[in-house]
Amino acid sequence: MLPETMRAMWCERPQEVELRRLPLPILGDEDVLVEVAYAAICPWDVRAFSGLSSVLFPRLLGHEIAGRVAAVGKNVNHLQIGQAVTPDMIVKCGTCKACRRGRSNRCQRPTFQQFGGGYADFVRVPQSNIHPIPDGVSLKAAALMEPLACVLRGQEMLNLYPGEVELVIGLGPIGAMHLQVARAFGAQVIASDPVAARLEQARALGATWTVNPMETDLAAFIQDVTGGWGVDAIALTVGSARMVEEAARYLAPGGRLNIFAGIYPKEQVHLDPNQIHYGEWVITGSADSTPTNMSRALDLIAAGQVQTERLVSHLLPLEALAQGFDLVKNRVGHKIMIEVNGER
Ligand SMILES: [Zn+2]
Numbered sequence: 287m288l289p290e291t292m293r294a295m296w297c298e299r300p301q302e303v304e305l306r307r308l309p310l311p312i313l314g315d316e317d318v319l320v321e322v323a324y325a326a327i328c329p330w331d332v333r334a335f336s337g338l339s340s341v342l343f344p345r346l347l348g349h350e351i352a353g354r355v356a357a358v359g360k361n362v363n364h365l366q367i368g369q370a371v372t373p374d375m376i377v378k379c380g381t382c383k384a385c386r387r388g389r390s391n392r393c394q395r396p397t398f399q400q401f402g403g404g405y406a407d408f409v410r411v412p413q414s415n416i417h418p419i420p421d422g423v424s425l426k427a428a429a430l431m432e433p434l435a436c437v438l439r440g441q442e443m444l445n446l447y448p449g450e451v452e453l454v455i456g457l458g459p460i461g462a463m464h465l466q467v468a469r470a471f472g473a474q475v476i477a478s479d480p481v482a483a484r485l486e487q488a489r490a491l492g493a494t495w496t497v498n499p500m501e502t503d504l505a506a507f508i509q510d511v512t513g514g515w516g517v518d519a520i521a522l523t524v525g526s527a528r529m530v531e532e533a534a535r536y537l538a539p540g541g542r543l544n545i546f547a548g549i550y551p552k553e554q555v556h557l558d559p560n561q562i563h564y565g566e567w568v569i570t571g572s573a574d575s576t577p578t579n580m581s582r583a584l585d586l587i588a589a590g591q592v593q594t595e596r597l598v599s600h601l602l603p604l605e606a607l608a609q610g611f612d613l614v615k616n617r618v619g620h621k622i623m624i625e626v627n628g629e630r
């Protein structure tokens with residue numbers, strides 16, 4: 287039996303969040319109601335909560351979710367009640383040019399739910415947005431499908447060959463995923479971050495080399511381990527124009543650079559076009575993810591090639607969401623996750 291109301295962390299305006307009881311979402315024929323088990327906090331959620339993005343208020347937040355099917359609309363035939371799933375919270379239109387070109391991550395008419403989010407007992411999404419969680423994958427691990435899908439998209443832009451050397455700059459939860467995907471693609475990885483605990487974790491996750499750029503000259507280190515060649519690929523997970531300029535200096539001939547993080551406030555980069563020309567560099571971006579990226583992200587987790595659950599440093603109850611936002615803002619710990627209804 288479903289309850290009549292649910293708990294939800296209501297954001298009336300930026301910087302204000304409180305626990306409220308709301309009616310359950312009403313299901314259309316194609317919809318699935320998911321009881322949220324876990325919802326992780328993304329830096330994007332914190333930016334939105336802080337009023338630094340263009341999202342509408344009042345609203346609910348939370349898009350890195352795993353849970354169980356609680357109810358289905360009458361046209362949904364392929365899901366069982368209680369089945370473990372992870373919902374994609376952005377509904378792509380399926381008809382715009384971006385969708386038709388296989389870039390539904392850049393859908394021109396996406397639907398965002400202002401009053402649906404993972405920091406609540408239940409979320410409603412259309413069945414087309416439900417990804418069943420493979421057997422053997424925990425709900426906590428699957429809750430990080432969405433960020434891993436974005437990382438996978440970024441790594442695909444780098445077109446790695448086995449044996450190449452990739453530099454991953456920044457080893458927060460996103461960098462720790464980049465490093466694992468690059469290893470899964472067969473690359474050797476130089477993992478760079480100024481925080482010792484993150485370097486230690488990177489080693490445990492399979493980094494070939496780790497380096498603290500505050501203690502060691504990164505340029506000399508790269509010269510040394512690549513025999514003067516430079517790195518074949520770079521995943522830049524830190525939002526900094528200066529870092530784009532610095533990173534480009536490490537690229538080998540034919541090197542690829544993925545600017546993975548958005549850069550706020552906006553800044554310009556200064557690059558020598560001749561270096562791009564003669565070096566045959568490829569400078570790429572990547573943003574969000576497609577359903578294909580998500581499906582493949584779940585495969586990587588199921589295969590044990592990317593470990594996501596061990597990136598979770600804090601598990602907080604739903605009412606402690608504001609505290610979780612503060613932890614992310616102050617870069618305390620690693621991935622912060624809200625235990626909404628947990629495993630039960
Ligand atoms: Zn996210």
Ligand SMILES: [Zn+2]
Pocket residue numbers: 378379380381382383384385390392393394395396
């Ligand atoms: Zn579209």
